[in-house]
Each structure stands twice: as C-alpha cells, then as structure tokens.
Amino acid sequence: MSGKFLIRKLNSFNRLPQKGEEAIQEICSRRILSLARRQDIISEGEDPRTVNVIIDGWACRYKTLEDGRRQILAFFVPGDLADLHVYILDAMDHSIGTLTPLRYARMSPAEFEALGNDYPAVLRALWCDSLVTAAIQREWLVSVGQRTALESVAHLICELYLRLKTIGLTEDGKCSFPLTQSDIADALGMTQPHVSRTLKEIEQTGIITIGRGTLTVHHLAKLKELAIFNPNYLHHLYDAAHGRPGPS
Amino acid sequence: MSGKFLIRKLNSFNRLPQKGEEAIQEICSRRILSLARRQDIISEGEDPRTVNVIIDGWACRYKTLEDGRRQILAFFVPGDLADLHVYILDAMDHSIGTLTPLRYARMSPAEFEALGNDYPAVLRALWCDSLVTAAIQREWLVSVGQRTALESVAHLICELYLRLKTIGLTEDGKCSFPLTQSDIADALGMTQPHVSRTLKEIEQTGIITIGRGTLTVHHLAKLKELAIFNPNYLHHLYDAAHGRPGPS
DNA sequence: CGCTATATTGACTTTGCTCAACCCAGGTGG
DNA sequence: CCACCTGGGTTGAGCAAAGTCAATATAGCG
Structure with missing residues (x-):
C-alpha cells in the first residue's frame, strides 16, 4: 500500500483509471528506502537523479545560510512528491531532510515519465x-x-x-x-x-x-x-x- | 523583436536551434497587448486561459489579504513567462499586475504546447x-x-x-x-x-x-x-x- | 535512573512598525 | 509660464512585536 496516499491525493485532482492507480502502486513499491530522523535525503549541491515519494513519515525542504540560519521551505507528508522534475538541473539549490523516521519510494526519471506517458489522467493530476x-x-x-x-x-x-x-x-x-x-x-x-x-x-x-x-x-x-x-x-x-x- | 529577451534567457539554459528561436519569435508577435501602469493582467479568482510573455516593462505576482495587506510574490521583467501551465487549474489563487506601462504577448495553451512539441530544446529550456x-x-x-x-x-x-x-x-x-x-x-x-x-x-x-x-x-x-x-x-x-x- | 531533547518562562533588548509631518519633482491645466 | 496637485520619498518620536539569553522544567528514551 505504499502508493496509497499519493493515489488518494491525485484522485482529488481528477479521477484516475484503475490501471493508472495500479501503475502508481507498482512504481511506488519497487525501491522503498528508509531513513532515520534528521537525515538528509539529498543535500544542497548534489546532482539530483531521482524522484522521491513519501510513503510514511514527515520530511522537509530547507536551506541554510552560511552562518547557520535555517529556513524550512516546505513540509512533506505521506503522498508528497519531493522534487518532481528537478533532475533536469545539475545541482540542488536546497536540501531535503527527514523530520521523523521516513519510508520513501525512489523512482528514476524514466520510470516516472513512462507513468505519465501511459496514463494521461495521472500526468494531469501530477501537474495539478x-x-x-x-x-x-x-x-x-x-x-x-x-x-x-x-x-x-x-x-x-x-x-x-x-x-x-x-x-x-x-x-x-x-x-x-x-x-x-x-x-x-x-x-x-x-x-x-x-x-x-x-x-x-x-x-x-x-x-x-x-x-x-x-x-x-x-x-x-x-x-x-x-x-x-x-x-x-x-x-x-x-x-x-x-x-x-x-x-x- | 518581441521575443528577444525570452530567447536570450532560454539560450542560457541550453542552446536553441535557429528554427526554435524563430518559432518563439513568431508566437510572441501574434497577439501583443498593452496595459497601463498599475493594472491587473489577470486577477485572483479568474479562470486562466492564456500564457503571457512580458515583452517590455515590469509586472508582479501578488496576493492581498482581506484587510488589505499585500504580499508581492514575484517580479516579472522582459522575457519572463507569467504562469506557464497554470491554465490547468480553474481559478487563479493570486493576481498579476503591471508595475509600469507594459507590453506583453498572449498565447493560447495550444500554441504553447505545439512550440514544445516541435522543438524539444525549447521545451527543455522552458522547463529549466x-x-x-x-x-x-x-x-x-x-x-x-x-x-x-x-x-x-x-x-x-x-x-x-x-x-x-x-x-x-x-x-x-x-x-x-x-x-x-x-x-x-x-x-x-x-x-x-x-x-x-x-x-x-x-x-x-x-x-x-x-x-x-x-x-x-x-x-x-x-x-x-x-x-x-x-x-x-x-x-x-x-x-x-x-x-x-x-x-x- | 539518568541523559538528552524539547518546551516553558522571565528579564531585557532590538528591530522594525506606526503615525505624522514635511519635502520634492514632475505633470497639468489655467 | 507658473501654481497647484499628486505620488513618491524622507525623517523623527514613540511604541510594540518579536528576538536574545538564560534558567528551569518536562518528557521520552535507553
């Protein structure tokens, strides 16, 4: 049920076909990673190569100034996508870190794009x-x-x-x-x-x-x-x- | 030369083919609109139906609270795209207004999508x-x-x-x-x-x-x-x- | 049980806000 | 051509919201 929350959320934008839901579920089950609290999923300066979906737990997007001041830019809860599309750029301009122990699914840009190509309704919902x-x-x-x-x-x-x-x-x-x-x-x-x-x-x-x-x-x-x-x-x-x- | 600044900006992300530049230029020349200072291009609550490119002048994205407090969310200068893709949603959640007399090109979502389909390098640069x-x-x-x-x-x-x-x-x-x-x-x-x-x-x-x-x-x-x-x-x-x- | 995180509270300081007066430049119309 | 008006911009006095620093309390957790 790792894709459950993402599927629920996307359904609020437009109804997804059964097959589309199954494809999301499948893609969210392939590579599931776990991380402890207060760890970075990806850090500023790294080259992003993946799309991550939060399955369980909370995370945040944040940025720190050189003197240590920290600004949290977003909170991620289950079903949220951390950095859709960002893989086009060479280097992250911010970090993503966990706030609780976290389980998340990691997918490749290719898998992700295939999902959109196969199911236009899914693509549209991801856009929304x-x-x-x-x-x-x-x-x-x-x-x-x-x-x-x-x-x-x-x-x-x-x-x-x-x-x-x-x-x-x-x-x-x-x-x-x-x-x-x-x-x-x-x-x-x-x-x-x-x-x-x-x-x-x-x-x-x-x-x-x-x-x-x-x-x-x-x-x-x-x-x-x-x-x-x-x-x-x-x-x-x-x-x-x-x-x-x-x-x- | 209405597409000049957009072309220059997109070229900084990746080199555009000559034909792609011409297509941008063409699409930016079709419907050019002018607006006086301190006018809304589109207001909160309206249903967005177009993509706008700033040709000349400055504009901003802003939002007001019911008691009048205003937050400017972004400044737009020549070559900037006001609300790429937003036409998927039904209602604007913010307004876009001019800060100076403004000239801008209005294009339809269809024209815009065709541009991306015909020229992958343009699409990629727009993404960036x-x-x-x-x-x-x-x-x-x-x-x-x-x-x-x-x-x-x-x-x-x-x-x-x-x-x-x-x-x-x-x-x-x-x-x-x-x-x-x-x-x-x-x-x-x-x-x-x-x-x-x-x-x-x-x-x-x-x-x-x-x-x-x-x-x-x-x-x-x-x-x-x-x-x-x-x-x-x-x-x-x-x-x-x-x-x-x-x-x- | 005690360690570490987090939260509470208080005294004091500071940044930036409020309100208001005033200034200045450019544009307009008599 | 000049007086006036208006939309910025400047400046000052006093104030309030939020920050700082620090001591203390509390709560999970191992």
Whole structure:
C-alpha cells in the first residue's frame, strides 16, 4: 500500500483509471528506502537523479545560510512528491531532510515519465499537484511576509491539518503532528521561544490542542478565521478534504 | 523583436536551434497587448486561459489579504513567462499586475504546447526556466524569513540586477529600476519608511545608487556579500549573466 | 535512573512598525 | 509660464512585536 496516499491525493485532482492507480502502486513499491530522523535525503549541491515519494513519515525542504540560519521551505507528508522534475538541473539549490523516521519510494526519471506517458489522467493530476505545491510555497511567503506570529502559526497548522485530511490521515479532528517548535520557528521565520508563547496563546482559546505528537483541532472554522485562511490556494485538495470528490 | 529577451534567457539554459528561436519569435508577435501602469493582467479568482510573455516593462505576482495587506510574490521583467501551465487549474489563487506601462504577448495553451512539441530544446529550456522561477520563489522566503532588512533589500537588488544582466538589459552597472519603495516593502514584508531608511543605509556604503528609475551597481561583489547572496539558485541564469554561454 | 531533547518562562533588548509631518519633482491645466 | 496637485520619498518620536539569553522544567528514551 505504499502508493496509497499519493493515489488518494491525485484522485482529488481528477479521477484516475484503475490501471493508472495500479501503475502508481507498482512504481511506488519497487525501491522503498528508509531513513532515520534528521537525515538528509539529498543535500544542497548534489546532482539530483531521482524522484522521491513519501510513503510514511514527515520530511522537509530547507536551506541554510552560511552562518547557520535555517529556513524550512516546505513540509512533506505521506503522498508528497519531493522534487518532481528537478533532475533536469545539475545541482540542488536546497536540501531535503527527514523530520521523523521516513519510508520513501525512489523512482528514476524514466520510470516516472513512462507513468505519465501511459496514463494521461495521472500526468494531469501530477501537474495539478505540482501547481498546488507551488501555490503552497507562495502562501508561505504571504504568511511570513504579512501575517502576525499568531496568524501564521494558525495558518500553518490549518494547512497541514487539511492536507492530512485530504489523504485520510485525520480522525475526529486529530492527526499526527511531529513538528518541534524549532521546526515551526524555522518555517515561519520566528524564534523557538516565540513559537512556544504563540502556541500557548492559540491553545488557550480552546481552538486546538497539541501534545505528545498529536494535534487536535477542536474548532476548524475558528482556526481558519484566526489564520485568515482562504482555501483557494489548495484548489481541489481542499474539496477533497471535505469529502467532495475531484472532477472526473 | 518581441521575443528577444525570452530567447536570450532560454539560450542560457541550453542552446536553441535557429528554427526554435524563430518559432518563439513568431508566437510572441501574434497577439501583443498593452496595459497601463498599475493594472491587473489577470486577477485572483479568474479562470486562466492564456500564457503571457512580458515583452517590455515590469509586472508582479501578488496576493492581498482581506484587510488589505499585500504580499508581492514575484517580479516579472522582459522575457519572463507569467504562469506557464497554470491554465490547468480553474481559478487563479493570486493576481498579476503591471508595475509600469507594459507590453506583453498572449498565447493560447495550444500554441504553447505545439512550440514544445516541435522543438524539444525549447521545451527543455522552458522547463529549466520554470524550475528557476520556483527557486527564486523559495529564495524570497529565505529572505523574508531569515535575512535582516538590510540583507534582504540588498538581496533583492542583487537578484534583479543579475536577471536583467542575463537578458542584456544592463550597461556599465546600470539598469532600469522602476520599483517604488512600497513595492519593495510589499515584496519583503517590510514597511515603506523602513525601506527608505534601509536603502539610504546601503547607498551610504557606496555600493549602489538608485535614482530617477535607474539602479547603478558600483560594486557587485560587495553587494553580494552584504546580501549573503549565493547564486546557485539561479542555476544557468547566473552563468549567462557573466558571459558564460549555456550548455549545448 | 539518568541523559538528552524539547518546551516553558522571565528579564531585557532590538528591530522594525506606526503615525505624522514635511519635502520634492514632475505633470497639468489655467 | 507658473501654481497647484499628486505620488513618491524622507525623517523623527514613540511604541510594540518579536528576538536574545538564560534558567528551569518536562518528557521520552535507553
């Protein structure tokens, strides 16, 4: 079932044919790798030769300045593709590292392109996915540039919750949440103590609870309001999170 | 000569065949539109149906929160493609607006796809361009999240100067620079008065001068140092800015 | 049980924001 | 031709959000 989450996500963009789903499943089962927490899948400067699909666990894309300041650029959850297409370039301009123990499938550009050629619906869904990934990247810039600390922490939590909901990894408003406060800080351009204070402030409103690696969203509507959350940037991913199937 | 800058930029990724250049030129000459300053080419919520190439002038991608806060997500200069591929999605999640009077070429997805199908080298270069566009987007997040005001203003100026250099729009360290301080502020998550103070501080070092819509870079190496500028994210665009031709 | 990670909290500092006044240049119309 | 208007840009005083530094607490984990 290693391709399960990717298949679910892609189905939210457009219905995949049975055969296409099977091909994804097959390609995600061939070379499965495991990595411990806090390891790089690929580092800045390396020559990318593969496409990676997250099967289990969380990872992130990040970049460090020479004096050690770190900016996390994206979080990856199961079903996410780390660097579709990047293999055209000679050298990575950022790194991808694990945040938890991770299982991921590694495929070659050729395998990947064959998948798209054989199944146009899969190709189209992969396209949509990469456009949504870019939209998420942009929305993070809006958060870091314009939202207050309170708003941007709420926004990040809201986004992650909805993305997990799309792939069926939430239950009764609960989901796994392995990020440390330092991870959140590095993603939002804040400091870890300030994330601590901000999270406390949000939790005191009763909207969410975070504890022991688990996030509980008690009141999604209020969380969205606090975050100034406009779901349009998630496109069909957002519909899927609410049980509306993607267009055929 | 409406496709000139796009052709120059794409050539920095890989050499284009003569015929490919002609096809780009042809497609960029068919439907040329003009727009005044501070107008939207396309607004958030609209259904994108075209691919736009900037011929002359500057534009930006931006997003506004409901209370009016604006984040500029990208600057477009001549030769830039506004929203390659986005036509797959139903609704824009951001707007594209002009910063100066603008001339741009509008092409249909079909024309665009035909171009790629007929000339693989063009397709490849377009791919590289969109990867670099994404890398620029990420680097902005690093700026806003981690760099100080001084560093990020310097970084933005450095990036724009190099991008203009790649397409041959600089001369003796000078280039056109039509951004207002408010534009810079909205791009970097700062306020306009603070941009004013920061620019003054940079100019006092003698590294650059900005005046009457013109930027002069007196000392590029020092500017890069001040900005903690690592050009790897521009990939071959950076080589081209230094007169090294792209790979064949 | 104790080690290491992570999180909390407090006192103090700093960066950059807010608000507001003022300046300046270019463009327009009387 | 010049007065005025408008859209930038500059500058200053005071303030607030978030950073820094450091001590302490807590929680998993071996």
